[in-house]
Amino acid sequence: MLLTGEFADREATVTALRALRAKGFDPEAIDLYSPEPVELEPGLLDRPSRMSLAAVAGGVTACLLAVAFVYYTQTSYPLVTGGMPIFSLWATGVIFYEMTMLGAIAATFLLFLWESGLLGRRAFPAPEALDPGRIYLRVRCEPHQLVTAGECLFEAGVVRVKKDKLP
Amino acid sequence: MAAALEIPHDRLRQDLWRPLRGAGAWYIVAVVLVGLLVGWGLFAWGYQIRTGIGVVGKRRPVMWSFYITNFVFWIGISHAGTLISAILRLTHARWRTPVTRAAEAITVFALMIGAMFPLIHLGRVEVFYWLVPLPNERGLWPNFRSPLVWDMTAIFTYLTGSVIYLYLPLIPDLAQLRNHAAGWRRRLYKLLSLGWTGSDREWQALERAMKLMAGMILAVAVSVHTVVAWDFAMALAPTWHSTIFGPYFVAGAIFSGIAALLLVMAIARRALRLQAYLQPLHFDNLAKLLLLMSLLWVYFTVSENLTVWYGNEPAEMAVLGERLRGRYAPLFWVMVVCNFAIPFVLLGIRRLRSIGTATLSAAAVLIGMWLERFLIIVPTLARPRLPAAWGTYSPSWVEISITVATFATMAFLYLIFCKLFPIVAVWEYKHASDR
Numbered sequence A: 001m002l003l004t005g006e007f008a009d010r011e012a013t014v015t016a017l018r019a020l021r022a023k024g025f026d027p028e029a030i031d032l033y034s035p036e037p038v039e040l041e042p043g044l045l046d047r048p049s050r051m052s053l054a055a056v057a058g059g060v061t062a063c064l065l066a067v068a069f070v071y072y073t074q075t076s077y078p079l080v081t082g083g084m085p086i087f088s089l090w091a092t093g094v095i096f097y098e099m100t101m102l103g104a105i106a107a108t109f110l111l112f113l114w115e116s117g118l119l120g121r122r123a124f125p126a127p128e129a130l131d132p133g134r135i136y137l138r139v140r141c142e143p144h145q146l147v148t149a150g151e152c153l154f155e156a157g158v159v160r161v162k163k164d165k166l167p
Numbered sequence B: 001m002a003a004a005l006e007i008p009h010d011r012l013r014q015d016l017w018r019p020l021r022g023a024g025a026w027y028i029v030a031v032v033l034v035g036l037l038v039g040w041g042l043f044a045w046g047y048q049i050r051t052g053i054g055v056v057g058k059r060r061p062v063m064w065s066f067y068i069t070n071f072v073f074w075i076g077i078s079h080a081g082t083l084i085s086a087i088l089r090l091t092h093a094r095w096r097t098p099v100t101r102a103a104e105a106i107t108v109f110a111l112m113i114g115a116m117f118p119l120i121h122l123g124r125v126e127v128f129y130w131l132v133p134l135p136n137e138r139g140l141w142p143n144f145r146s147p148l149v150w151d152m153t154a155i156f157t158y159l160t161g162s163v164i165y166l167y168l169p170l171i172p173d174l175a176q177l178r179n180h181a182a183g184w185r186r187r188l189y190k191l192l193s194l195g196w197t198g199s200d201r202e203w204q205a206l207e208r209a210m211k212l213m214a215g216m217i218l219a220v221a222v223s224v225h226t227v228v229a230w231d232f233a234m235a236l237a238p239t240w241h242s243t244i245f246g247p248y249f250v251a252g253a254i255f256s257g258i259a260a261l262l263l264v265m266a267i268a269r270r271a272l273r274l275q276a277y278l279q280p281l282h283f284d285n286l287a288k289l290l291l292l293m294s295l296l297w298v299y300f301t302v303s304e305n306l307t308v309w310y311g312n313e314p315a316e317m318a319v320l321g322e323r324l325r326g327r328y329a330p331l332f333w334v335m336v337v338c339n340f341a342i343p344f345v346l347l348g349i350r351r352l353r354s355i356g357t358a359t360l361s362a363a364a365v366l367i368g369m370w371l372e373r374f375l376i377i378v379p380t381l382a383r384p385r386l387p388a389a390w391g392t393y394s395p396s397w398v399e400i401s402i403t404v405a406t407f408a409t410m411a412f413l414y415l416i417f418c419k420l421f422p423i424v425a426v427w428e429y430k431h432a433s434d435r
Helices: A010-022 A051-076 A089-116 A143-156 B009-020 B025-051 B066-077 B081-090 B094-122 B125-131 B147-167 B170-180 B183-193 B200-233 B245-271 B280-311 B314-324 B329-348 B355-382 B397-420 B426-434
Strands: A002-007 A030-033 A135-140 A160-164
Touching (some): A002 A010, A010 A030, A010 A135, A010 A143, A030 B200, A051 A089, A051 B200, A089 B147, A135 A143, B009 B170, B009 B397, B009 B426, B025 B397, B066 B094, B066 B200, B066 B245, B066 B355, B066 B397, B081 B094, B081 B147, B081 B200, B094 B147, B094 B280, B094 B397, B094 B426, B147 B200, B170 B183, B170 B426, B200 B245, B245 B280, B280 B329, B280 B355, B314 B329, B329 B355
Antiparallel strands (some): A002 A135, A002 A160, A030 A135
């Protein structure tokens, strides 16, 4: 079942979230929708992220590709310019640096799309219209958990609750 | 500031989305005016392509002139946004929210304009791809070790990063606009908002991405203008072969970037009626930054010229003499007045500091920084080491037209941007107020 609670302020939403977590609801089963980001304490609704790692991996990969490409272009027709070695780190270091950063930037953007869910199809549609100033908390639960989840929302001061079947 | 931050959500949207609706008489007049200038610039460029590069004033020995001046100037202006926005974001400066998007947009447009100049400078623009470091089998013999190849990679990376850095925080606003727009606008916003729903997964991913991007874009921005400086510093030309050219150019870029941002904010404030959002506090903070950069610029300029004077090397002294008391002296002293005297007096004296004087100083700095770029490039080329090769430079109508058109292009792109996207990030502004 999908239980969606509409809240008027951040404090009530956080209270409901705390209660849901205390009752054993997993962060994976909870979604929060808001027109602005809602600041939550650490551990309440953390989403694991590999974005920093992806940025490093993207940078390293792009750097290696840049080194390979520059090495290939310079050795395929070995032309001496300015008395520099054919493959010179001094003369090409800037290119490696810029390509490293480009790889890191591209990887960050791709991971943003992936982790935010904007790339793939969503398993559950979002609430239809986000009312400005309202925060929506949605819980996926088994039928036997419905009452517990509902209690968490009501005790926190939910404005409205909507119950849907899982698509 | 606190009072302004408490503006209700509906009023925020109403105020910040208002400029997106319809087009007033002033807007149409402005678009037509800058459109005509852009058109004239395109005509001049077309004339240059059709007739040949000989229609411009650059001649041996001054082979880099207005075009490369414009290139360096616009790449410098591009530091307005991403750099300033990234610094303010990383330092959690609360006052940044109304400023960042205007700044980030400047970056993207200025980079697009700046990146055009190597192509315009080529003359034969149809062979631009010779700049691309493809393998040598084509027999082109490009010099892969040239700093100009560094330029290409640096600018490409910076442009890509800046577009993403502008786009990411736009997505939530685009999603809100999508929900309220109709017709082609709705289709456009729907496409660009990528199906944003406002879930906490999206917000958390956005926050992480923006933090990472801010750090990376800072590193790239510094490298870009350093590389532009190295275009000059790697040459054994008088006054160019300097170890401080990198930081000197970066400082100048931030200086001119802040000036551009101040000017755009002042125009947007008045034209889009954003007085409640772009407040005196924002201008005051940016004006202080401008003053600080002005002093830093003086420090670098004195260091650069003092070492040349004390070294007393004949070739360098010839260039210094041309700048200080020769053919280029009027431009040099106008530059000093614009970059130092005006901001120092108008912004340094607290009683004189206001939105008007900050805007005036910003305009002066933009003129001064364009002159600075010109004075770095042209006198050195006009006075090479061999006196027999000395020459002069006067721009032709083609170069002047294209230069004027670049400023019009900036205005044109900004006018279009203001009609399509909110110039102040609605969600960021609201979020800042909630905190």
